Amino acid sequence: EVQLVESGGGLVQPGGSLRLSCAASGFIFTNYWMSWVRQAPGKGLEWVANIKQDGSDQYYVDSVKGRFTISRDNAKNSLYLQMNSLRAEDTSTYYCVRGGGAFDSWGQGTMVTVSS
Amino acid sequence: DIQMTQSPSSLSASVGDRVTITCRASQGIRNDLGWYQQKPGKAPKRLIYAASVLQSGVPSRFSGSGSGTEFTLTISSLQPEDFATYYCLQHNSYPRTFGQGTKVEIK
Numbered sequence: 351e352v353q354l355v356e357s358g359g360g361l362v363q364p365g366g367s368l369r370l371s372c373a374a375s376g377f378i379f380t381n382y383w384m385s386w387v388r389q390a391p392g393k394g395l396e397w398v399a400n401i402k403q404d405g406s407d408q409y410y411v412d413s414v415k416g417r418f419t420i421s422r423d424n425a426k427n428s429l430y431l432q433m434n435s436l437r438a439e440d441t442s443t444y445y446c447v448r449g450g451g452a453f454d455s456w457g458q459g460t461m462v463t464v465s466s
Numbered sequence: 467d468i469q470m471t472q473s474p475s476s477l478s479a480s481v482g483d484r485v486t487i488t489c490r491a492s493q494g495i496r497n498d499l500g501w502y503q504q505k506p507g508k509a510p511k512r513l514i515y516a517a518s519v520l521q522s523g524v525p526s527r528f529s530g531s532g533s534g535t536e537f538t539l540t541i542s543s544l545q546p547e548d549f550a551t552y553y554c555l556q557h558n559s560y561p562r563t564f565g566q567g568t569k570v571e572i573k
Contacts (some may be wrong), residue, residue: 385562395502395510395553397562411561445509451557452500454521456509 352376352455354446359460366436370460372429372446379427380404383450386420386431388442389459396442399431400450411437436464468492468556472565478573480539487568489546494534498558501539504567505550513552514539544570563568 358370370386385400399410399420408420419432429446441464446457469492479485489499497517511523514530517537527542541548549572551571554565 395504395555395564395568397555397564400562409560451498451555451562452515453502453510453555453557454512454515456511458509 352424352448354448354455354457356444356446356457356460359444359462361463361465362436363466364437364464366464367432367434368436368462370433370444370446370462372430372457374427374429374446377455379422379423379446383449384420384422384428384429385447385453387445387447387453387456388440389445390439390442397445401429402450433462433465436462438464440464467561468495468559470554470556470563470565472554472568474568475566476569476571478571479544480573481544481546482499483544483573485544485548485570487552487554489532489537489539489565491535491537491556491558493556495556498556499530499532499537500555500557502553502555503548503550504553510553514532540549541570546569548566 353375355373387397401408401420417435421430443459445459448455449451471490499517501514504510513524513528518530529540531538551569553567553569
């Protein structure tokens with residue numbers, strides 16, 4: 351069974367940093383692109399970033415370019431999202447998702463709140 | 467960026483009704499489209515991929531159609547557990563973009 355378990359969310363001040371993690375199990379991690387998708391409270395879904403199987407390619411939505419970095423550790427079956435210069439508008443639930451676009455499995459999400 | 471325009475934004479329907487949700491892409495995306503169901507407080511769940519392929523384990527009352535710029539999700543006979551919000555997603559190009567969602571409520 352595919353499992354994606356996010357961690358690392360919390361309350362952070364504007365301008366601060368946070369690192370999200372996603373532990374993957376139940377599938378061959380190195381066979382898949384991986385992504386982060388977020389959802390602001392009461393709002394729709396927004397794709398944030400994705401990363402190729404070997405980590406050699408990454409793509410980002412414009413609103414996070416230069417501030418967020420997606421990475422992976424294939425030895426640990428883990429996906430990460432380093433978030434710097436956080437803004438109030440980054441407040442969302444962040445989902446770890448299997449796939450680069452055809453998202454077939456989702457984690458339960460981790461909440462990030464950016465507020466002073 | 468490819469804009470995904472989903473309609474309606476909400477609808478009220480009764481158990482047993484046939485429900486149709488439409489997504490229109492601002493440019494052609496072949497069949498690079500999925501449909502997702504999300505219930506309150508839960509992660510989205512994929513229902514349909516490649517525009518018309520039913521995800522394993524999803525009831526056959528769900529179906530998808532379309533190609534290019536016009537896509538449809540149909541629920542042939544609405545069940546109580548289908549009351550949720552539905553999203554389309556295009557993955558033909560970057561950035562990946564979702565429709566704004568359709569909330570299906572009980573009439």
